[in-house]
Amino acid sequence: MAFEAKKSMPPPVKRTPKPKAPKAPSPLQETREEAVNGVLQTAAFACVLTGQHADAGALSLHGPKISHELAVVAEDSEPLGNALDYLNKVGPYTTLILAIMPLAFQIAVNHGIGNASAMAGVGVVPPETLKAQIQTEMAQQQAQAIKAQQAADDELRQTMQEWDRVKESATA
Secondary structure (H helix, E strand, O other): OOOOOOOOOOOOOOOOOOOOOOOOOOHHHHHHHHHHHHHHHHHHHHHHHOOOHHHHHHHHHHHHHHHHHHHHHHOOOHHHHHHHHHHHHHHHHHHHHHHHHHHHHHHHHHOOOOOOHHHHHHOOOOHHHHHHHHHHHHHHHHHHHHHHHHHHHHHHHHHHHHHHHHHHHHHO
């Protein structure tokens, strides 16, 4: 029996798998993240109204990361995904309510219900500030109207004088 030399094979090369590139978020994941952000912004808004400014700051600071991670987990968790999808359904109404609330609070403060300084974080100002601003705008509009009237009167006078000169020269 003849001895055959086996060709020696190089040792196998260990290949480390390439790290997977982060998967781009799906449109559904982005929508879910926005929904959670909306809820957390609503909670921060409530904290501002109740004077819990540090909690509002904490929600604003950490909320976006929590929203992102919840949306990522929801990709593989149907119950969580369903809950976040429900938030998307009511989300527009929450946004509408949040848009209306500062006006409602301002009107309440204007009529002696509530405290402007407690609600300053949501844009409520003392009624005196609004009154002064509106009165200033009205006075500026009146001043502009008077200036416009004076300019029109001056132009009318000049036109009449020109008319008189033309009429005199035509009859002369």
